[in-house]
Amino acid sequence: MWNWSYAAEILPTLLNALLVTIGATLAGFVLASILGILIALGRRSRFAVLRLGLQGIVNFIRSTPLLVQLFFLYYSLPMILPISLSAFTTGVIGLGLHYATYLSEVYRSGIDAVPKGQWEAATALDLSPVRTWFSIILPQAVPPIIPIMGNYLIVILKETPTLSAITLVELLLTAKNTASVSYRVFEPYTITGILFLVISLLLSFGMARLEKRLNRRHTA
Amino acid sequence: MSEPTAETKSVMTLPREEVVSPLTGEPIVQYQGVTKTFGDLEVIKGIDLALYPGEKMALIGPSGSGKTTLGRMLMTLEEPTTGTILIDGEPLWQMKTSSGKLVRANEKHLRRMRQKIGMVFQHFNLFPHLSVLRNVTLAPMSVLGLSKEEAYQRAVEMLTKVGLQDKLGEYPSRLSGGQKQRVAIARALVMQPKVMVFDEVTSALDPELVGEVLEVIKEIAIDSDMAMMLITHEMDFARDIADRVIFGAEGRIVEQGSPEAIFEQPESERLQSFLKRFR
Numbered sequence A: 001m002w003n004w005s006y007a008a009e010i011l012p013t014l015l016n017a018l019l020v021t022i023g024a025t026l027a028g029f030v031l032a033s034i035l036g037i038l039i040a041l042g043r044r045s046r047f048a049v050l051r052l053g054l055q056g057i058v059n060f061i062r063s064t065p066l067l068v069q070l071f072f073l074y075y076s077l078p079m080i081l082p083i084s085l086s087a088f089t090t091g092v093i094g095l096g097l098h099y100a101t102y103l104s105e106v107y108r109s110g111i112d113a114v115p116k117g118q119w120e121a122a123t124a125l126d127l128s129p130v131r132t133w134f135s136i137i138l139p140q141a142v143p144p145i146i147p148i149m150g151n152y153l154i155v156i157l158k159e160t161p162t163l164s165a166i167t168l169v170e171l172l173l174t175a176k177n178t179a180s181v182s183y184r185v186f187e188p189y190t191i192t193g194i195l196f197l198v199i200s201l202l203l204s205f206g207m208a209r210l211e212k213r214l215n216r217r218h219t220a
Numbered sequence B: 001m002s003e004p005t006a007e008t009k010s011v012m013t014l015p016r017e018e019v020v021s022p023l024t025g026e027p028i029v030q031y032q033g034v035t036k037t038f039g040d041l042e043v044i045k046g047i048d049l050a051l052y053p054g055e056k057m058a059l060i061g062p063s064g065s066g067k068t069t070l071g072r073m074l075m076t077l078e079e080p081t082t083g084t085i086l087i088d089g090e091p092l093w094q095m096k097t098s099s100g101k102l103v104r105a106n107e108k109h110l111r112r113m114r115q116k117i118g119m120v121f122q123h124f125n126l127f128p129h130l131s132v133l134r135n136v137t138l139a140p141m142s143v144l145g146l147s148k149e150e151a152y153q154r155a156v157e158m159l160t161k162v163g164l165q166d167k168l169g170e171y172p173s174r175l176s177g178g179q180k181q182r183v184a185i186a187r188a189l190v191m192q193p194k195v196m197v198f199d200e201v202t203s204a205l206d207p208e209l210v211g212e213v214l215e216v217i218k219e220i221a222i223d224s225d226m227a228m229m230l231i232t233h234e235m236d237f238a239r240d241i242a243d244r245v246i247f248g249a250e251g252r253i254v255e256q257g258s259p260e261a262i263f264e265q266p267e268s269e270r271l272q273s274f275l276k277r278f279r
Helices: A004-042 A048-062 A066-080 A087-112 A116-124 A129-141 A143-166 A171-182 A186-219 B006-013 B067-074 B107-114 B132-142 B148-161 B177-189 B207-223 B235-241 B259-264 B269-276
Strands: B029-038 B041-051 B056-060 B082-087 B094-096 B102-104 B117-120 B195-199 B227-231 B244-249 B252-257
Touching (some): A004 A048, A004 A143, A004 A171, A066 A143, A116 A129, A129 A143, A129 B132, A143 A171, A143 A186, A171 A186, B029 B067, B041 B067, B041 B252, B067 B082, B067 B227, B132 B148, B132 B177, B235 B259, B244 B259, B244 B269, B252 B259
Parallel strands (some): B056 B244, B117 B195, B195 B227
Antiparallel strands (some): B029 B041, B029 B082, B094 B102
16 A cells, blocks of 8 residues: 555655745744734724724634635735735735734733733833833743744644645645546655644744743743 | 942931921922722822922821822822822823813823832832843933943942842842842932832832841932832831821821821821831
């Protein structure tokens, strides 16, 4: 059933496709992290319009499937706007937007966990709001949430096969294409599974190390 | 602010009245008919009070008397429900529009006014992710625009004053409560406020660490012309360094006067029974 030489033959193709998967994962995660923090900050704004608007957008994105959002971004949006993005870019934007809504909640929990006294000390020292956020609040809010962020990074990795629906030739679609040429279904999908496993493990290992380093600095 | 010299120290032996003359000149802080309500609980029920430049004023009273709220309103951490607080004659929580109308202060106005006020908190509120030095230099660099060297110099001067010049690189988690509070004092002093609020600064400390913090504050009180608002439960401390003692209960000022008058000849029954608990 398992043919080693066939496995060796298709491995380079799959590894190439893995790069696309990793690229979409990392780019999507970075975008989600940045948008997530902006949403978290915006939802604490004193402008009610911004707060409520963001809450509406977050609820909308979280209540609809990623696949629908991807289809809309890839097929429907170019009909109303004069833009046409590649499947990769669209996929990254879709993942980024979708998971930004989840990460914004993670940031919020981290921000809420910073003691009130820290805000008061910043006020007493007359620090500007920007300085308070970037020098006082976020450096204390982010390290504790690194493990949860790491979980979302792995969730995003495992969600990338969804991007095959908008024609992005990532790892799973490549495996499927390979299988449909050779009619051998065992090796491509097994290797795909193993590659996902390896990357997941590497990512959680990396996150654990990052967490350790940040915590060491924190309590030093 | 310079190191205490032999000259300033010797002043201590003079009678208090000759050292400072409180209640002269224009008040630096004025509370005018200030009230504060949390929900349906009125914690401040109409306070009129003036603090004069250089005056060391102690606020004593039972828990829940509103002393801390009074200090927090001055530090702009709580907004008065009604009434006015003036700093150097200028409203703290209101500002004048171009047409001369008084409106609620915006953040810009508060930031400017706040520079004259400093505060030391009961729970220190040091920044745990920053070293002792960085805790003290952050605001001078970011708010006053001092260069790194200037801020360093000032910070070391203040940390020396509180006896922690050998802890510059340490993180707060490695300090004792007394050391943390002394860093917090240096952090507030370095901004050179005109008025400093000390809010029950020894209440969270182990008894054996109270002395070192009070000692530092006492030295600063003798040494500087900064006005101080000392919210405290340490009666001996209040008696030692205050020019005037305010006794408040249930959101009102019940009695005020010199430390001698307040502690030796309390007039009101409320104050008499309060002081009994400390004897």
